[in-house]
Amino acid sequence: MQPAVFWTREDKSILCKLCLRRCKITKAGFCKVRIVKDSKLYTKNYLKFQLEEKSVEECNLFHFKPFTKSIEISSIGYNFPKSYKNVKEIKKYTTEKLLSEIRKIKAENVVFSFEPIIYFESFYKVVKFIFREGLNNIFSSNCYFPSQLAKIIGKYCSVALINIYSSLSEKYYKEELNVENIKPIIKTSLALKKQGMHLEFVNYVTKYGNYKDDLRKFCDFIVETFGSSVPLTLISFDNFYPQELSELKIIAEESGLRYVYVPEINEINTYCYNCKQLLIDRENKIINLEGDRCPNCGARIDIIL
Numbered sequence: 001m002q003p004a005v006f007w008t009r010e011d012k013s014i015l016c017k018l019c020l021r022r023c024k025i026t027k028a029g030f031c032k033v034r035i036v037k038d039s040k041l042y043t044k045n046y047l048k049f050q051l052e053e054k055s056v057e058e059c060n061l062f063h064f065k066p067f068t069k070s071i072e073i074s075s076i077g078y079n080f081p082k083s084y085k086n087v088k089e090i091k092k093y094t095t096e097k098l099l100s101e102i103r104k105i106k107a108e109n110v111v112f113s114f115e116p117i118i119y120f121e122s123f124y125k126v127v128k129f130i131f132r133e134g135l136n137n138i139f140s141s142n143c144y145f146p147s148q149l150a151k152i153i154g155k156y157c158s159v160a161l162i163n164i165y166s167s168l169s170e171k172y173y174k175e176e177l178n179v180e181n182i183k184p185i186i187k188t189s190l191a192l193k194k195q196g197m198h199l200e201f202v203n204y205v206t207k208y209g210n211y212k213d214d215l216r217k218f219c220d221f222i223v224e225t226f227g228s229s230v231p232l233t234l235i236s237f238d239n240f241y242p243q244e245l246s247e248l249k250i251i252a253e254e255s256g257l258r259y260v261y262v263p264e265i266n267e268i269n270t271y272c273y274n275c276k277q278l279l280i281d282r283e284n285k286i287i288n289l290e291g292d293r294c295p296n297c298g299a300r301i302d303i304i305l
């Protein structure tokens with residue numbers, strides 16, 4: 001086990017300050033990977049990863065280096081009671097072994113996913129190493145952690161993929177995710193933006209409560225706070241028929257969002273928000289852009305090529 005960071009001693013327990021759950025621990029934290037031993041906090045998942053080779057689009061990123069190869073890194077432990085991912089197989093890696101796996105498949109991007117904060121000690125060691133190798137580091141997170149960490153993350157990662165559940169419904173977060181206050185999640189997302197990172201959102205949509213209204217409110221909020229050019233990907237976290245997902249896409253676009261993707265119904269192409277010209281045909285792997293502009297009307301498209 002590896003000594004953990006960001007904790008203090010409090011009477012007979014240990015207060016973990018790594019994420020906003022702020023567990024008072026005598027044995028194990030909520031995430032089950034941070035353990036108290038001899039009055040100190042340790043982490044069980046140090047450099048233990050599951051690696052998956054994916055295209056950048058399979059990682060739900062649609063405006064960053066289209067068609068490039070990525071390695072998605074995940075590990076055990078999560079700070080929400082529900083999760084969008086089930087990590088099945090983890091192995092211990094050294095940074096050199098990890099790099100050789102990345103080189104083997106010629107990946108350009110390393111996606112620190114599910115949930116990099118909960119394996120922060122490993123993330124910090126690996127991200128610095130990968131950064132020096134000149135690869136693109138992508139931070140994919142639920143943002144349930146103190147905003148102060150954004151500075152460290154922004155130093156080594158150029159992209160933040162923010163994973164939201166049920167359109168950030170306060171009721172859903174309270175009742176289903178045991179999160180009393182969603183404001184710190186917004187604060188942390190803004191702090192990542194302030195670092196100059198390229199931002200994209202994933203919304204794991206549910207049928208909880210007034211989910212269509214919640215989606216509308218959430219998209220309005222994204223447009224007001226982060227701008228209409230921030231890409232949003234919708235992924236079903238409940239059973240949705242294709243027609244229902246199409247309706248959700250329309251709702252999101254009605255808020256003014258320019259780029260809404262729904263991979264489950266093959267809504268993965270990029271169109272010009274101004275003249276509707278097809279710009280990125282993902283089935284045929286064709287990019288039809290002049291620099292970062294639409295070749296038809298000249299509108300500037302927020303995308304990193």
Ligand code: SF4
Pocket residue numbers: 016017018019020021022023025028029030031032034078079117118
């Ligand atoms: S969930 Fe894990 S990382 Fe978060 S405060 Fe609790 S022990 Fe720390």
